[in-house]
Amino acid sequence: MARLVISWIDRRFPLTKFIKHELTEYPTPRNLNYWWNFGFLAGFVLVLQIISGVFLAMHYKPDALLAFASIEHIMREVNYGWLLRYLHSTGASAFFVVIFIHMARTLYYGTYRAPRELMWWTGQVLLVLLMATAFMGYLLPWGQMSYWGAQVITNLFGATPMIGDEVVVWLRGDFVVGDATINRFFVLHFLFPFLICGMVLIHLVALHYVRSSNPSGFNLDAKDNIPFHPYFTTKDLFGLGVFLVIFCFFVFFYPEFFIESENNIPADPLNTPAHIVPEWYFLPFYAILRAIPDMLGGVVAMVLSILIFTAMPYLDRSKIPGGSRYRPAYRILFYVFVVNVAVLAYVGAQPPTDAMTLLGRIATFIYFGVFLLLPFLSKHEEKWLLERGLSREVLDLIEGEESHERRRKATARREETKR
Amino acid sequence: MSEQELEDRERRDFLGKVTAAVGGAGAAAACWPFISSMNPATNVLSKATTEIELSMIPEGETKTVSWQGKPVFVVHRSPDQIAAMSKSNSRIDPQPDEERAKKSEWLVVVGICTHLGCVPNKTDKGWSCPCHGSEYDLSGRVLKGPAPKNLELPPYDFVADDKLLIGKT
Numbered sequence A: 001m002a003r004l005v006i007s008w009i010d011r012r013f014p015l016t017k018f019i020k021h022e023l024t025e026y027p028t029p030r031n032l033n034y035w036w037n038f039g040f041l042a043g044f045v046l047v048l049q050i051i052s053g054v055f056l057a058m059h060y061k062p063d064a065l066l067a068f069a070s071i072e073h074i075m076r077e078v079n080y081g082w083l084l085r086y087l088h089s090t091g092a093s094a095f096f097v098v099i100f101i102h103m104a105r106t107l108y109y110g111t112y113r114a115p116r117e118l119m120w121w122t123g124q125v126l127l128v129l130l131m132a133t134a135f136m137g138y139l140l141p142w143g144q145m146s147y148w149g150a151q152v153i154t155n156l157f158g159a160t161p162m163i164g165d166e167v168v169v170w171l172r173g174d175f176v177v178g179d180a181t182i183n184r185f186f187v188l189h190f191l192f193p194f195l196i197c198g199m200v201l202i203h204l205v206a207l208h209y210v211r212s213s214n215p216s217g218f219n220l221d222a223k224d225n226i227p228f229h230p231y232f233t234t235k236d237l238f239g240l241g242v243f244l245v246i247f248c249f250f251v252f253f254y255p256e257f258f259i260e261s262e263n264n265i266p267a268d269p270l271n272t273p274a275h276i277v278p279e280w281y282f283l284p285f286y287a288i289l290r291a292i293p294d295m296l297g298g299v300v301a302m303v304l305s306i307l308i309f310t311a312m313p314y315l316d317r318s319k320i321p322g323g324s325r326y327r328p329a330y331r332i333l334f335y336v337f338v339v340n341v342a343v344l345a346y347v348g349a350q351p352p353t354d355a356m357t358l359l360g361r362i363a364t365f366i367y368f369g370v371f372l373l374l375p376f377l378s379k380h381e382e383k384w385l386l387e388r389g390l391s392r393e394v395l396d397l398i399e400g401e402e403s404h405e406r407r408r409k410a411t412a413r414r415e416e417t418k419r
Numbered sequence B: 001m002s003e004q005e006l007e008d009r010e011r012r013d014f015l016g017k018v019t020a021a022v023g024g025a026g027a028a029a030a031c032w033p034f035i036s037s038m039n040p041a042t043n044v045l046s047k048a049t050t051e052i053e054l055s056m057i058p059e060g061e062t063k064t065v066s067w068q069g070k071p072v073f074v075v076h077r078s079p080d081q082i083a084a085m086s087k088s089n090s091r092i093d094p095q096p097d098e099e100r101a102k103k104s105e106w107l108v109v110v111g112i113c114t115h116l117g118c119v120p121n122k123t124d125k126g127w128s129c130p131c132h133g134s135e136y137d138l139s140g141r142v143l144k145g146p147a148p149k150n151l152e153l154p155p156y157d158f159v160a161d162d163k164l165l166i167g168k169t
């Protein structure tokens, strides 16, 4: 019966072919390590956020007067409302953890380079969409942190030359963050995840076209590829199990860990809390914003700190594959960058004292310095590595890649002559 | 249509371009109502003025009132404070104190930090912003960044001896 149904469908839609091509026979490098799990995890968290979000939206009221109370209603009266909310609020943080690791993987192994630039860039778009979605979602509980976070971030658009003030009022639909703002943020917070889904689709189509990267940085020989299913479905599911253990630990035992206690006070447009901090995932960028004494300069630096990743395929001029794995100087730079981002996050969470401002400026300088240093460093490193001679391991891989190329060209030629 | 007309490439290209241009302009114009709908609605715009009894504010005290949803600081300044303010100035956005207060004992400023919009907290010397550490003096002038400008002055009028009207009339 099932076979009949499937063959009925197959005559009208390439179902079996699709599953074969993209899953059961999809060739995947056999040397992927666990850092390659995080794309799948990001997909999982996206689905989790959409499901918990949709069910929350059935009880939530996007209204300046009702929002705060409706969250309390969800927490106290809705069946399992607390669970939905904690899944969603913890899920937001988990999403950023997963995405940051996913990006760090790409940076560490240098897999943003050709032919995967479009993977990297669609990933960048996804990051920006994710940030926007998270930011708008954070206003919805209408607590003090929500309110003042939104007030400060919408004010950033005031740095637009000439029409800054008009842009801010237009974004808010009011002179200050108010009823109009919470309503539109709710709608956009609902809409954006579907834009994210669309972008993920493009990300995946690109992935299946250029194929998964792998730690070696080369496209492996056909013999070194194994079908995605069952090998990597199993591996991904195992990773998911580990992820869920950690995730549920927070959801069930420390659900307030990621929620500022200040946000339990309803929004008050006439009083700013003594110390406002953004959510942890925005801290490094917030620190960069504060590091620049000039307002427009600060906003530009902050935007640049996110957009500069886009230039990575061009800033990295080395042809040595495998990123940090075979490139010691690049590896050092990677770790400097990661530690520096942690410093920025720390500074972003502190009140703006003189010492913190200084530290923030130094860290901001290093942040951009790393990107600017990369073109020179990568060129010199390449020369140095070639002079010194590459290790057997890399040479083998290069050979493999070359024979792979040769074989590919040979078959292409054969086909040509046949025709 | 004659054979020749069909073969007139240039004419076809031109028509194609004109169609694209007109269609594009139409689509762009159709966006306007949607964009404009996000601007403040008329009921929001109508929250335009706020009236305050000044006798409620003793000398040296500050009252925060809401105007268009924004906090406005109304300060009853003492003669000492007025004297100090007319002597000092801001280095970031210099402006004499006389230009900042219509009646020197009453300072009326919008209580929104010109940096990113937090509400500064009152201190002895003026205000300090909790968000990124900007400081303002008792004339609402910025003493320490990152705020780029002095606190904004709302339009206001003393409609009676002890009545202040904030907002345009």
Ligand code: FES
Pocket: B113, B114, B115, B116, B117, B118, B129, B130, B131, B132, B133, B134, B145, B146, B147
């Ligand atoms: S908002 Fe006041 S210093 Fe930034």
